[in-house]
Amino acid sequence: MALRHAVLAALLDGEYSGYQLAKIFDVAVSNFWHAVPQQLYTELNRLESEGLISGKQVIQHDRPNKRVYTVTPAGIEELERFATVPAKPGIIREDLLVMVQAVDHIPAAAVIAQLEERALAAAAKVALFDRTLERLRGDLDEETFLREGGPIGPYLTCMRGRRFEQENHDWFRSTAQLLRERAAAHAEEPERS
Amino acid sequence: MALRHAVLAALLDGEYSGYQLAKIFDVAVSNFWHAVPQQLYTELNRLESEGLISGKQVIQHDRPNKRVYTVTPAGIEELERFATVPAKPGIIREDLLVMVQAVDHIPAAAVIAQLEERALAAAAKVALFDRTLERLRGDLDEETFLREGGPIGPYLTCMRGRRFEQENHDWFRSTAQLLRERAAAHAEEPERS
DNA sequence: GCGTGCATGTAATATGTTACATGATTGA
DNA sequence: TCAATCATGTAACATATTACATGCACGC
Numbered sequence: 001m002a003l004r005h006a007v008l009a010a011l012l013d014g015e016y017s018g019y020q021l022a023k024i025f026d027v028a029v030s031n032f033w034h035a036v037p038q039q040l041y042t043e044l045n046r047l048e049s050e051g052l053i054s055g056k057q058v059i060q061h062d063r064p065n066k067r068v069y070t071v072t073p074a075g076i077e078e079l080e081r082f083a084t085v086p087a088k089p090g091i092i093r094e095d096l097l098v099m100v101q102a103v104d105h106i107p108a109a110a111v112i113a114q115l116e117e118r119a120l121a122a123a124a125k126v127a128l129f130d131r132t133l134e135r136l137r138g139d140l141d142e143e144t145f146l147r148e149g150g151p152i153g154p155y156l157t158c159m160r161g162r163r164f165e166q167e168n169h170d171w172f173r174s175t176a177q178l179l180r181e182r183a184a185a186h187a188e189e190p191e192r193s
Numbered sequence: 194m195a196l197r198h199a200v201l202a203a204l205l206d207g208e209y210s211g212y213q214l215a216k217i218f219d220v221a222v223s224n225f226w227h228a229v230p231q232q233l234y235t236e237l238n239r240l241e242s243e244g245l246i247s248g249k250q251v252i253q254h255d256r257p258n259k260r261v262y263t264v265t266p267a268g269i270e271e272l273e274r275f276a277t278v279p280a281k282p283g284i285i286r287e288d289l290l291v292m293v294q295a296v297d298h299i300p301a302a303a304v305i306a307q308l309e310e311r312a313l314a315a316a317a318k319v320a321l322f323d324r325t326l327e328r329l330r331g332d333l334d335e336e337t338f339l340r341e342g343g344p345i346g347p348y349l350t351c352m353r354g355r356r357f358e359q360e361n362h363d364w365f366r367s368t369a370q371l372l373r374e375r376a377a378a379h380a381e382e383p384e385r386s
Numbered sequence: 387g388c389g390t391g392c393a394t395g396t397a398a399t400a401t402g403t404t405a406c407a408t409g410a411t412t413g414a
Numbered sequence: 415t416c417a418a419t420c421a422t423g424t425a426a427c428a429t430a431t432t433a434c435a436t437g438c439a440c441g442c
Binding site for chain 1: 195198199201202203205222223224225226227269272273275276277279280281283284285286287288289290291292293294295296297298299300303304307310311339340341343344345346347349350352353356357360361364368371372374375378
């Protein structure tokens, strides 16, 4: 039951509908929590029934109506409580790394192809994070913003996300290249193995 | 159903029991997949019943008997198939980043304390990864090992894990320091807010 | 009238987590 | 004999994923 805290934290910077929140989870929140839209709709209903967020119908004329949510004082209290209990160690799940782990025992070609594809995606994500960071800090340069600007929370988690994707990119690329070179060497001098 | 592939990949470098595998998951495999011991016991039974691994009873006199597993040819084939289907994007779950995301709205002290604690844990993990990498490459220096040594898969994923923990450490530390400085500035000149 | 994006939901299934239980063996 | 490590399991419960369903509104 920790998705609730990710949702609460994400709702702190504005009023969002489930649909909007799903998009935000896809880009920014995915740095620290993963959730598919279905989970969000379910969780929003639960959080509202517990009084941690409050929803409000928004009538739209150009598109379907929606229900947007804001964090209540009780929701803030829940986040405060959450911050005082020891954080569980983070968890990662990466299919691509499972493949690399097994690469000595399976054909490398498929793994290399996936590494190269993911390297491109990671580079795109880094660029997206850079734009998000610029938007969050507005006119200020980074140093000034970090010292005096705000809100600082989303900026800091975005920095971490940017770093992670940058490292992903570098590792994907260098690993793909290494595996390609080893495959070539093996093809040239198979008697060495 | 992707835990199975992480288990298969982990079993490629030797025969392990569920208990041993749980320890390996705690240190090395956690770089790319998270699982608690219970999941492993369940998954090992399932994998054996499907013929992807084969177990063998080991009688021990100094401690309780155990059942160790090896990947069968069918298991290798399953990994090969797995490597050809597009990898799902990785997922992350980090309570601590949820807390930082919300830090503008809750007392920062608790978050700072947790960041500092986790920074120490991350530094310890980096040191552990360094020792693991040394062990894996044996006598060779890293460049030579990467070019000609092997098995290379576990080494590459360990490198990624090391990098991730190093970045965690740096971000935990710098974020804690930043929040401390901002808290101090806020205490000194509260009229500015 | 068809595809796309917006907006939300129910229900079935699969996975993951937690609590609890058992029992061997070693060394303090 | 008591705690610690080794070793595995069952069962209850909580979460996550997937498939499917619905309907508005816009522009082509």
